[in-house]
Amino acid sequence: MTDPTVAKASLRKQLRAARRAHAASISENIRALLFKRPPAPLMELIPADAVVGLYHAGPDEAPASGYAKFFSEAGHKLALPTFASPDDPMQFAEHTDPFGETDLVEGAFGLKRPSDEAEKLTPDVIFAPLLGFTDTGDRLGQGGGHYDRWLAQNTETLTIGMAWDEQLVDNIPTEPHDIALSAIVTPTRLYGPF
Numbered sequence: 001m002t003d004p005t006v007a008k009a010s011l012r013k014q015l016r017a018a019r020r021a022h023a024a025s026i027s028e029n030i031r032a033l034l035f036k037r038p039p040a041p042l043m044e045l046i047p048a049d050a051v052v053g054l055y056h057a058g059p060d061e062a063p064a065s066g067y068a069k070f071f072s073e074a075g076h077k078l079a080l081p082t083f084a085s086p087d088d089p090m091q092f093a094e095h096t097d098p099f100g101e102t103d104l105v106e107g108a109f110g111l112k113r114p115s116d117e118a119e120k121l122t123p124d125v126i127f128a129p130l131l132g133f134t135d136t137g138d139r140l141g142q143g144g145g146h147y148d149r150w151l152a153q154n155t156e157t158l159t160i161g162m163a164w165d166e167q168l169v170d171n172i173p174t175e176p177h178d179i180a181l182s183a184i185v186t187p188t189r190l191y192g193p194f
């Protein structure tokens with residue numbers, strides 16, 4: 001049997017390249033029209049007072065800033081991942097300015113994060129970035145185990161993946177610590193809620 005960690009590494013390499021190629025093929029104009037607000041079946045799962053965890057997307061990832069603006073306007077508190085240092089566990093802290101992003105600073109992994117003064121929050125719902133997903137909710141991340149570890153500690157949190165359609169795969173070699181998604185949203189489809 002193939003070692004899942006070896007199989008995951010090779011799948012990550014392949015999916016990183018596919019994600020990069022797909023992201024490069026989308027014009028800025030089209031990109032600006034995508035992921036403006038979650039589809040209605042997902043909104044039904046998100047209580048009006050829910051703290052919503054998002055991510056500050058890198059150039060190849062499904063953009064999440066449209067959802068940040070949408071949830072902020074709808075009265076939700078927003079949170080983004082942050083790390084005291086790259087070796088520390090991931091936490092979420094409040095993101096107060098989704099329109100100007102003036103509250104964010106440069107963080108680990110080349111990603112913007114809330115400043116050290118931002119209030120730490122536990123999101124009720126998180127929208128998670130990913131490299132790969134299956135139509136039954138399995139998720140492959142960057143390989144840091146950040147989301148899996150955070151979700152293992154926060155079992156009540158609803159987790160929704162955001163992805164390009166090109167990140168769908170038939171199978172992910174999951175391990176016992178991998179936590180499945182409750183739904184995945186792409187520019188053309190909603191998988192789940194499961």
Ligand SMILES: Nc1nc2c(c(=O)[nH]1)N(C=O)[C@@H](CNc1ccc(C(=O)N[C@@H](CCC(=O)O)C(=O)O)cc1)CN2
Nearest residue numbers: 016055056057058060081109111129141142144146147
């Ligand atoms: N936008 C975003 N924020 C996030 C994550 C993520 O995947 N995306 N994370 C998810 O856990 C956490 C940060 N963890 C990370 C772990 C590893 C790498 C990483 O290996 N990056 C590659 C570049 C990837 C690429 O070019 O596509 C690298 O640095 O070589 C990045 C983030 C929290 N915040």
Ligand SMILES: Nc1ncnc2c1ncn2[C@@H]1O[C@H](COP(=O)(O)OP(=O)(O)OP(=O)(O)O)[C@@H](O)[C@H]1O
Nearest residue numbers: 008140141142143144145146147148149152177178
């Ligand atoms: N709940 C956990 N407790 C301890 N270690 C964990 C846990 N979840 C994952 N890990 C460790 O994190 C590392 C990366 O895990 P994995 O390959 O599943 O990452 P990933 O799901 O791709 O990444 P991420 O969750 O950051 O998006 C592995 O060494 C794994 O053992």
